[in-house]
Amino acid sequence: MPSAAALDAVRSMKTGIPTPIQAPVPTPVPSTPAPEVPAPPAQTLPTPVPVEQLPPPVVTEQLPPPLPTEQLPPPVVAAAPPVEAPAPAPAPTEEFRPLTPPPVEPAPTPDFVAPVAEVVEEEIANPLYDEIVHEHEIQEVPWTGPYDSIREYIRAMEATGNLVHVAEMNQDEYETTAFVYRSIERLGYWKAPALLVDRVKIDGEWVEGPLLANAYGPWASEALCLGVPMEEITDNHEQMYRKTLDLVEKKMGFGGLPKVEPEVVDASAAPVKEIILTGDDIDLTKFAFIQTNPADAGRYMTTGSVMMVDPELGKNTGTYRCQIKGPRQIGVNPEPNQDGWRMIMAAKKRGEKSLKCSIVMGADPMVFTASSTKLGGPFGGDEITLAGGLRGKAVQVVKSEHSDILVPAHAEMIIEGEIPLDELLPEGPFAELYGYLGRAKEENFFMNVTAVTHRPKPIIVNAYTGIARAYCTSPVEAGFRAQFRRSVPGFLNMHLLLQALGVYIVQINKTSPGQGIAAGLSASASSGLAKVVIVVDKDVNIYRLDDVMASLGSRWQPVPGTVLIPQSQGVPLDPSAPKRGLSSRIIIDATRQFEAEGGPAALAPVSRELLEELAPNAFPNIDAKWETFFPTNN
DSSP: OOOHHHHHHHHHHHHOOOOOOOOOOOOOOOSSOOOOOOOOOTTOOOOOOOGGGSOOOOOGGGSOOOOOGGGSOOOOOOOOOOOOOOOSOOOGGGSOOOSSOOOOOOOOHHHHHHHHHHHHHSOOOOHHHHHHOOTTSOSSOOSSSOOSSHHHHHHHHHHTTOEEEEEEEEGGGTHHHHHHHHHHHHHOTTTOOEEEEEEEEETTEEEEEEEEESTTOSTHHHHHHHTOOGGGOOSOHHHHHHHHHHHHHHHHTTTOSOOOOOEEOOGGGOGGGSEEEEGGGOOGGGSOOOOOSTTSSSOEESSOEEEEEETTTEEEEEEOOEEEEETTEEEEOOOTTSHHHHHHHHHHHTTOSEEEEEEEESOOHHHHHHHHSOTTOTTOSOHHHHHHHHHTSOOEEEEOSSSSOEEETTOSEEEEEEEESSOOEEEOOOBOTTSSBOOOEEEEEEEEEEEEEEOSSOOEEEOOTTTSOOSOOHHHHHHHHHHHHHHSTTEEEEEEEGGGTTEEEEEEOOOSTTHHHHHHHHHHHTOTTOSEEEEEOTTSOTTOHHHHHHHHHHHOOTTTSEEEEEEEEOOTTOTTOSSTTEEEEEEEEOSOOOGGGTOOSSOOOOHHHHHHHHOTTHHHHHHHHHHHHSOOOO
16 A cells, blocks of 8 residues: 555645645755745744635545555654643743744655655654553554554554644644644545644643544544455545445344443453542543634533433433533533433433433544444444444443443543532533534533543544544444345445535436435435435446536436425434424435436436447556556655
8 A cells, every 4th residue: 555645745746735734754854955944933823725726636546556565665653743741831932833844945846756755664653652552552553443442543543644643733723623624625524634632722721632633534544443454455535435334234234233242341451540530639621622613612522422321221322512611510411312311301200319420531433433323223222232243342341430330441531420410501502513503502411520530641532523524434324224225226325425414325226217216215214314315326426426416417307306305303403494303305316317207218328438338448558557647756
């Protein structure tokens, strides 16, 4: 697999788009000294280039095919800048280190590519992981998952070129948020890398992290997390996502996702128990929990897996936003009719005064995915057992300090406490998953914190809600695929547009009139999220939005290819809904219409299909010569 640096070099030569900011690496000494460039003023970031001035990202098909593995050195973990111990606030001119070096004249293309190979060949130590890997951690990290901890996953992401590692960012200026936006705009929704920041400026003070952003943004993360073999991992993100979907669907089989009971371990074998805080020693404001957006009510835990137990309803692990209200108090926001909300209301109905709760921060990728989705349906089973099914092995758990709740032993942090059932506090607003500011709530649940256990230097994972993908989505799509195979006529594949929540793309093998509308209605009835269902033919690439839009433009006629559903179940957070929880729906048949359903008497042939049929050697010839079109000095 060519290194990410090499591919970025090719992209830069072809498009002029600068490569994403990487962790500092040794720079080859130039043959002649370069003129000194004055440093930019302190706390001044480079002016962002307007998105509309950038050329579109290079699609995968335009890049050279991967070189044979033996021609490339093994992946190298980029060096992390050393993390300094907390110190008194420096002088204003030294508070912030610019994220990019001063601008210099670009070197000619051959001189630019050559240093890439030299840097890749050199193995670089990573001081961050020397500090945070402990005796309980696996020292030899497998590059593909499933992973036991978020730390293993981070190392694999960095080694495969899918993570940017920087020393510090100023969140008082919302730099991590801007980075996530910009990386998606410049590199694409499915290729934007994860970001690891060693320390973050919050409320005027530098707070030690690390902080992990856009953790599950790139599609390649799915292949790593679910265990696609390392020899099959490539830079083709779409291919990686397809492979992952096939892998998960095989795990599900005909009976759905298997459940694997967790393995209980002693506290001495649980990394999350290395540091235990109680009473006045607890201060959540000392950790790198950030305010993601300026309009948010404050700092939030956006990836907390909230664990509760009910004597009748069973166990539940759900991801709910938690506002930090003080050193030992946080808001807890399960929406009405979510499993966590039902458990709280059930305890209140029984006359209980409080409900014990444990919140998991920095769980392994599959535990967090199970926590953030409905893989088992409402109260469809303990999410920890579902995570075990995704992993193919049991999740190790350990008893909480102040309750019998069993929590993941390899998490970064556990926050324990009690939710009062006779008192509520204001909470919000908060920027929600549609990319709009959610409403403030005059009354909402909160938790008084009684204990915090964590690893040394716990990694804080922040979900940039409404901006980037927050968790692995392939298990969700694989579940829909298995369901649609049984209910949607002619079903081939489906895809959820997470950048356009509520839009489903359904691909069918159309053989009869009316089949497109029938497939759309069946798919819509299967999901409460499906506000828009677009049905396309088998020759349309559902993972490329341009292809889907081309199908809309050339194959869809609003009449008769549309069905409107005036009122149906909707998503409570949909900002367009006139009434919360209700929505209208639309089915769009963007398949080629037969004459019997109002289409043309003769279907026009597709130009690409004619090229492949009448000039069968065209694509093979170009593929064989592809590397010669983009020569490099590697």
